[in-house]
Structure formats: structure tokens, C-alpha cells
Amino acid sequence: MPTTGRGGVLGSVELTGEAASVSYARSWVKGVLGAGHPALDNVMLIVSELVTNSVRHSRSGQGGRIRVAITQGDGLVHGDVTDEGGESVPRVCRNPEGEGGRGMFLVEQLSQEWGFHDDATGRVVWFTVKY
Numbered sequence: 001m002p003t004t005g006r007g008g009v010l011g012s013v014e015l016t017g018e019a020a021s022v023s024y025a026r027s028w029v030k031g032v033l034g035a036g037h038p039a040l041d042n043v044m045l046i047v048s049e050l051v052t053n054s055v056r057h058s059r060s061g062q063g064g065r066i067r068v069a070i071t072q073g074d075g076l077v078h079g080d081v082t083d084e085g086g087e088s089v090p091r092v093c094r095n096p097e098g099e100g101g102r103g104m105f106l107v108e109q110l111s112q113e114w115g116f117h118d119d120a121t122g123r124v125v126w127f128t129v130k131y
Contacts, residue, residue, distance in 0.1 A: 012069035015051065017060035017083070025051045025068055032070050039077045039131035042110040043070070047079060049103035050125050053090065054083035058123065067121075076112065076128045085123040090116050 011032045015021035029044045037043075047068060055061040060083035067082040092104045107114050107127060114127040 008071060008073065010070045010072055012067060015066045015068065017055055017058070017062065017064040017066055019052075019055055021055065021066060022048055022051050028068065029070065033072075033077070037077075037131070039129045042129045043077050043079060046107050046110055046114075046127050046129065047081065049107055050079075050081040050127075053103060053125070054081060057088055058086040059084035060122070076130055078126065078128050080124050080126045082124045083122050085118055089123075090125055 011028075013025070013028050015025060025047050026044045029047050030040060033040050033043060051066055051068065054066045058064070058066075060066045064084040067080075069080045069082075071078045090104050092108050093102055094105065110129065111127040112130045114125070116123060116125040118124075
């Protein structure tokens with residue numbers, strides 16, 4: 001997973017695995033980065049997509065928790081969205097008629113890079129956005 005240099009943790013928040021957490025996550029990102037941040041719109045959209053996926057496709061959506069963390073440095077915003085994992089893995093759908101994966105297409109297009117890994121806490125989907 002890439003690092004973001006000397007910046008540092010801007011904040012993290014723990015959310016419930018329910019649909020209402022998506023809009024809360026967007027508002028939280030705006031508060032952490034600030035309304036004038038050059039990467040704000042992209043980071044808000046990416047976090048929104050990833051939290052939505054956590055609610056829909058992971059065990060977190062069955063009464064679990066989701067954690068969002070944002071750091072920045074060296075001209076990059078780095079985000080982690082951690083959920084309780086699930087059977088499917090994040091994938092990008094390049095077929096507009098395909099089922100699912102269109103949100104991850106947006107994540108791929110808006111981020112410098114992204115990826116995921118499983119660890120003891122669940123699944124972490126990470127991204128970086130250049131500003």
C-alpha cells in the first residue's frame with residue numbers, strides 16, 4: 001500500500017453498516033479536508049462509493065462497522081475504507097450493461113491508484129488522489 005509521505009492522519013471515523021452512513025461519510029470528508037481542498041470532490045465521491053460498497057457487499061452491512069481514515073502528504077490524499085469483508089472482492093466493471101462494478105470504475109478513474117487487501121480487521125480498500 002502506498003504511503004503519503006510526511007503529511008499525516010487528518011482523521012478517522014467509525015460508521016455503522018447502514019445506508020445513512022454514506023451521506024455521513026461524505027459530510028465527514030468535507031469537514032476533514034475543508035471546503036476549499038482541491039481534491040475534495042473526488043475524495044468525497046470515492047469515499048461515498050466505497051462506503052456504499054461496504055454496506056451492500058460486506059458483512060458490515062449486516063449490523064457491522066465501517067472505518068474511514070484519511071491522510072495527506074506529498075500532494076496526495078490517501079484514504080482507507082475498512083469493513084468486515086465478504087465473499088466478493090472489489091472489481092471494476094467496464095461494461096456499461098454489466099451488473100455491478102460501475103462504482104469501482106469511478107474509483108479507478110478518479111484516483112491516482114487504488115487497491116485492497118484483507119487483514120485481521122477485515123477488508124481494506126485504499127486509494128490515493130493527487131492534488
